[in-house]
Amino acid sequence: MNGSSDDQTSQSSPQRQRGPAEHERREQILTAANGHFRHYGYNKTTVADLAKAIGLSTAYIYKFFDSKQAIGEAVCGQCLGSIQEQLAAIADDDGKPASDRLRRIYRTIGKLSAELFFNDRKLHDIVLASMAEKWRLVDTHEAAVLEIIRRVVSAGRETGEFERKSPLDETCEAITQTLLPFWHPILLEQNLDDLDKRTTIVANLVLRGLSA
Amino acid sequence: MNGSSDDQTSQSSPQRQRGPAEHERREQILTAANGHFRHYGYNKTTVADLAKAIGLSTAYIYKFFDSKQAIGEAVCGQCLGSIQEQLAAIADDDGKPASDRLRRIYRTIGKLSAELFFNDRKLHDIVLASMAEKWRLVDTHEAAVLEIIRRVVSAGRETGEFERKSPLDETCEAITQTLLPFWHPILLEQNLDDLDKRTTIVANLVLRGLSA
Numbered sequence: 001m002n003g004s005s006d007d008q009t010s011q012s013s014p015q016r017q018r019g020p021a022e023h024e025r026r027e028q029i030l031t032a033a034n035g036h037f038r039h040y041g042y043n044k045t046t047v048a049d050l051a052k053a054i055g056l057s058t059a060y061i062y063k064f065f066d067s068k069q070a071i072g073e074a075v076c077g078q079c080l081g082s083i084q085e086q087l088a089a090i091a092d093d094d095g096k097p098a099s100d101r102l103r104r105i106y107r108t109i110g111k112l113s114a115e116l117f118f119n120d121r122k123l124h125d126i127v128l129a130s131m132a133e134k135w136r137l138v139d140t141h142e143a144a145v146l147e148i149i150r151r152v153v154s155a156g157r158e159t160g161e162f163e164r165k166s167p168l169d170e171t172c173e174a175i176t177q178t179l180l181p182f183w184h185p186i187l188l189e190q191n192l193d194d195l196d197k198r199t200t201i202v203a204n205l206v207l208r209g210l211s212a
Numbered sequence: 213m214n215g216s217s218d219d220q221t222s223q224s225s226p227q228r229q230r231g232p233a234e235h236e237r238r239e240q241i242l243t244a245a246n247g248h249f250r251h252y253g254y255n256k257t258t259v260a261d262l263a264k265a266i267g268l269s270t271a272y273i274y275k276f277f278d279s280k281q282a283i284g285e286a287v288c289g290q291c292l293g294s295i296q297e298q299l300a301a302i303a304d305d306d307g308k309p310a311s312d313r314l315r316r317i318y319r320t321i322g323k324l325s326a327e328l329f330f331n332d333r334k335l336h337d338i339v340l341a342s343m344a345e346k347w348r349l350v351d352t353h354e355a356a357v358l359e360i361i362r363r364v365v366s367a368g369r370e371t372g373e374f375e376r377k378s379p380l381d382e383t384c385e386a387i388t389q390t391l392l393p394f395w396h397p398i399l400l401e402q403n404l405d406d407l408d409k410r411t412t413i414v415a416n417l418v419l420r421g422l423s424a
Contacts, residue, residue: 024263138402174417177410178390186398190350198389204378205386211423 026064028054031079033071042072042125072126076137083112084144088110098156100206102175105152106203107147110151110182110195117185118192154176162210165182168193171210178202238276240266242290245283254284254337262351284338295324295395296356297382303363309336310368311419314320314387321357322394322407329397330404353395357389365422374422383422 032054036045047068051058065071150172156162169172181187182199191198244266248257257361259280263270302316362384368374393399394411405411 137217163420166420170413171417173410173414177393177414178417180399181389184399187392198385201275201382201386202389205383205390205421206377206417207421208375209417209419 022064029056029061029064029071030074034075034078037072037075037126047071073137076126077140079116080141081145083116084107084141084148086112087145087148088151091148091155094155098152098159098161099210101152102149102156102207104202105148106179106182106199106206107196109179110188110199112114113183113185114188114192114195117188123193138184142176142180145179145183146172149179151176156210160212163212175206178206181186226402234338235287236275239399241268241273241276242286246287246290249284249287249338249360257308259283285349288338289352291328292349292353292356295321295328296353296360299323300363303360303367310371310373311422313364313420314361314368315339315415317360318391318411318418319408320395321391322411323395325395326400326404326407329400340358350396352387353367354392357391357395358384361387361391372424375424387418390418 029050031048033045036050040049045068047061048057050071051061061071065074074176087105087109090101090108093101096104152170153162153168153172153175157164157168181191182195182202188195216296241262244262247258248265252261258278259270259273262283263273273283277286299317302313308316311336352400360378362380363382365384365387367382368378370377382422392404394414400407
């Protein structure tokens with residue numbers, strides 16, 4: 001089952017080989033994986049398929065990723081990273097009141113997550129596989145969202161828009177919990193219909209709790 | 213695949229048979245199912261196993277339930293119904309301020325759901341099967357929780373404890389959304405560790421949003 005042993009001797013290691021730098025090779029594998037996963041589905045793609053597509057040996061791929069799961073995790077992480085970047089841009093938009101920014105974060109996390117997981121059904125497979133196998137992805141994403149929330153709440157407290165009596169950490173963690181139903185793929189799957197309405201009413205309730 | 217046809221002629225229908233009333237037979241089947249599901253697991257139990265355990269034909273069971281899924285749904289529904297009763301008792305405890313009652317509802321829904329789904333791993337199978345097959349259970353439970361929340365919020369508005377400016381329906385739906393991470397089996401499974409802390413901080417945030 002250890003794919004790294006099958007033709008290790010016939011293939012030089014990336015360190016010794018001329019050609020693209022390690023980072024580029026890694027990106028190349030992820031790009032191929034992203035395409036294959038979206039086209040054929042995560043479950044139906046093998047590491048051998050990916051190796052064939054980019055003209056490398058499976059052993060070479062195993063130098064970068066321990067398993068197909070590790071590749072899936074990296075692809076999924078890139079997608080979630082893109083969502084985090086868009087949320088961070090909203091959080092850091094100093095021209096807007098913090099309440100507006102927080103409201104947009106609720107709407108945007110729902111919209112982008114729904115697009116990622118459901119407009120692209122094949123990618124959805126990876127996410128569900130990641131849930132089933134308890135990857136770190138969910139925790140990492142939640143931590144990133146918490147950090148983004150902290151920036152908005154801190155900004156709102158500095159300008160006097162938000163109350164300052166409650167402990168900042170607790171408040172930010174609580175807000176992050178209320179965002180869960182809007183980005184967790186299994187919850188989203190069960191209820192995509194009135195996502196806009198639900199993000200709006202929860203944001204309204206939370207903002208009343210934050211107001212100075 | 214239609215189990216009701218295999219020995220229908222050799223078994224009189226419940227309407228014509230003497231003996232326990234239909235309701236009691238139904239309860240008898242559910243009790244046997246509950247025991248079997250908890251002992252052997254939902255996936256490993258067949259309708260034939262249940263029939264054997266209570267000395268009935270599978271055809272007789274199929275007169276009450278269309279499928280094993282329907283039996284599983286009924287067993288799971290009973291468990292969720294028990295949680296709803298305990299939450300309703302908290303909601304209707306007029307001697308306590310509405311804010312105390314709401315706070316207890318957050319803590320209790322987390323505690324009871326965690327006990328139901330995880331102290332009894334075999335029952336957890338039923339719940340996960342219900343998720344996978346998109347049963348009505350989740351919707352029904354959510355609707356019941358919404359109704360319980362509405363009673364507490366209405367009580368708090370009547371006594372002047374809670375604000376009355378926001379639309380009652382929207383506020384109650386928003387609160388119900390914030391409860392989701394504390395009773396949804398898949399979310400609970402991913403994060404049981406600090407359940408008490410999380411229910412407390414979300415209740416704090418929501419109660420600040422409700423205060424008059």
